[in-house]
Amino acid sequence: MDIMNVLPEDRYAEADDFLAFISIYDDKNRTKAYFDFLDKNKTLVEGKVCAELGAGLGIMSEKLLELGASQVFAIEKNPHLFELTRKRLSKYENAMVINSDVLDFVPDREIDFAVHEFYGQLLFDEEIFLLDSLKWKPKLLFPNGGKLMGGVMNVADFDDEVVNAETVKHLDGVLVSGLFDEENVPLQFDVATYKYGTGTPKSFVCDISAYTGDLLYFGLVILHDGKEICRAGVCNNWSYVWTYRKGNKFKLEFDVTDRGTDVYFSWLDR
Numbered sequence: 001m002d003i004m005n006v007l008p009e010d011r012y013a014e015a016d017d018f019l020a021f022i023s024i025y026d027d028k029n030r031t032k033a034y035f036d037f038l039d040k041n042k043t044l045v046e047g048k049v050c051a052e053l054g055a056g057l058g059i060m061s062e063k064l065l066e067l068g069a070s071q072v073f074a075i076e077k078n079p080h081l082f083e084l085t086r087k088r089l090s091k092y093e094n095a096m097v098i099n100s101d102v103l104d105f106v107p108d109r110e111i112d113f114a115v116h117e118f119y120g121q122l123l124f125d126e127e128i129f130l131l132d133s134l135k136w137k138p139k140l141l142f143p144n145g146g147k148l149m150g151g152v153m154n155v156a157d158f159d160d161e162v163v164n165a166e167t168v169k170h171l172d173g174v175l176v177s178g179l180f181d182e183e184n185v186p187l188q189f190d191v192a193t194y195k196y197g198t199g200t201p202k203s204f205v206c207d208i209s210a211y212t213g214d215l216l217y218f219g220l221v222i223l224h225d226g227k228e229i230c231r232a233g234v235c236n237n238w239s240y241v242w243t244y245r246k247g248n249k250f251k252l253e254f255d256v257t258d259r260g261t262d263v264y265f266s267w268l269d270r
Contacts, residue, residue, distance in 0.1 A: 003015055003016060003019070014078060014079065014080060015080075017078045017081070018078055018080045018081055027235050027236050027237035029230065029234055029235045029236065030117075030230055030235035030236075030237045031059065033222075033229050033230040033235060034060065034063075034115070034117075034229070034230075035063060037142065037224065037229060038063055038064070038067060038115075038142075039067075042067050042068070044112075044113050044140060044142075045064055045067040045068060045069050045113055046067060046068035046069070047068060047069075047070050048069055048070060048112035048113050049069070049070060049071045049072075049073075049107075049109055049110065049111055049112050049113075050064045050069040050071070050072045050073070050111065050112065050113045050114065050115070051072065051073040051074075051075065051107070051111045051113075051114040051115075051138065052064065052072065052073070052074050052075065052114070052115050052116070053075055053102045053114055053115070053116040053118070053130075053131075054075070054076060054077075054102060054116060054117065054118065054127070055074035055075055055076040055081070055082075055085045055097070056076065056081055056085070056117075057081060057084055057085060057088065058074050058076075058084065058085030058086075058088040058089050058097070059088075060115050060117075061074040061085065061088075061089060061095065061097075062088060062089060062092075064113075064115070065089070065092050065094065065095060069094070069113075070094060071094050071095075071096065071109075072089075072092070072094065072095050072096070073096050073098060073105075073107060073111070074089060074095060074096070074097045074098065075098045075100055075102050075105050076097070076098070076099065076100075077099065077100060077101045077102070079099060082097065082099040085097050102130060102134065103130060103133055103134065103135070105135075105136075106135050106136060107136055110139065111136065111138040111139065112138065112139045112140065113138060113139065113140050113142065114138035114140070114141050114142070115141075115142045116131065116141065116142075116143075118130060118131060119146055119220060119222060119238065120220075120261070121177055121218075121220060121232070121238050121239055121241055122148055122175075122218060122220070122241060122252070122254075122263060123146055123147065123148040123192055123194055123220055124148075124192065124194070124200065124202065124254040124261065125254060125261050125263050126260075126261060127261075128146075128194060128200065129200050129254075129256050129261065131196055132196075132197070132199065132200055137197075141196050142224055143222050143223060143224040143229050144195065144196040144197075144223075144224055144225065145193070145194055145195045145196065145222075145223035145224060145225070145226065146193070146194045146220065146221060146222050146223050147190055147191075147192065147193045147194065147220075147221050147223065148190075148191045148192040148193075148218055148219075148220060148221075149187035149188070149189065149190055149191060149218070149219050149220075149221055150187065150188065150189055150190075150191045150206065150208070150216065150217065150218050150219070151185065151186055151187050151188040151189070151211075151216075151217050151219070152188065152208055152211035152212065152213040152215065152216055152217075152245060153185070153213045153215050153217070154212075154213045154214055154215060155168050155214055155215045158180050158181070160180065163179060163180065165214060168214070168215060168242075168244045169244055170244075171242075171243055171244045172243075172244045172246050173243070173244075173246070173265065173266070173267070174243060174244075175218075175241050175242070175243050175263065175265050176241065176242050176243065177239040177240070177241045177242075178239040178240070179240075179242040180240070180242065182219075182232065182233040182239065182240045183233065185217065185219070185233060185240060187219045187221070187231070188211065189206070189208070189211075191204055191206050191218060191252065192204045192252065202253060202254045202255070202256075203251065203252070203253045203254075204251070204252045204253075205249065205250070205251050205252075205268065206249070206250055206251075206252070207248060207249045208245075208248055208249070208250070209248035209249070213245060214244065214245050215242060215243075215244065215245060216242070216243050216244070216245045216250070217240050217241065217242045217243075218240065218241040218242075219231060219232035219233060219238075219240045219241075220232045220238045222235075243265070246267045246270050247267035247268065247269040247270045248269055249267070249268040249269045250265065250266065250267050250268060251264075251265070251266050251267075251268055252264070252265055253265075
């Protein structure tokens with residue numbers, strides 16, 4: 001979904017954020033993966049004070065309430081998403097919907113369990129850095145980890161008449177999401193890892209000299225306590241990211257700015 005007309009900057013940002021959440025909830029595999037974990041671990045929620053960070057449409061908050069949470073804080077800064085969440089949760093007396101940035105939110109009681117979805121397609125390229133900057137800490141955060149994995153293939157393996165070896169060469173140094181069909185594409189090696197509470201490194205160097213092929217790609221794997229919750233190629237909210245292979249060693253960097261996270265990619269041996 002793309003915004004086609006010119007809008008004031010603030011209005012554009014609000015609408016763009018709003019549309020992004022609609023696409024997130026269109027990913028039924030992602031929602032099922034989260035719900036499956038919550039259903040299997042109901043005791044983490046039942047009778048507990050919970051929070052959803054970046055509540056979006058409030059679907060996870062409602063699930064927490066259905067599982068017996070004693071109180072749920074649904075925090076959402078986008079005014080349009082906040083209004084939709086407020087309406088969704090209006091029938092629950094123990095739901096508190098708050099129109100706030102999660103960095104400004106300070107609960108009046110201890111939070112037992114918090115759920116979020118701040119993962120970017122490259123793990124660190126969206127808002128996962130926010131988790132280590134909260135003014136409070138939940139007893140348990142779900143999910144609490146993740147990793148960015150990579151792989152190398154030959155463009156010819158995809159048998160695409162348009163996006164072929166000659167086409168991809170023009171994407172040298174460009175990271176592109178959704179370039180190919182991602183079904184049955186193997187993730188072969190770790191590029192970056194994240195574990196809540198241990199800090200968020202922002203620069204990664206990877207040597208791929210052991211792998212052959214002219215196409216480098218990346219895929220996100222979401223983890224909780226080391227166990228896989230979902231991954232790119234299964235949960236379509238997170239696409240694979242592709243680029244033409246120009247060398248054997250690359251560097252991936254993330255720079256957090258006021259407007260978001262900038263991603264830098266470079267080959268170190270070209």
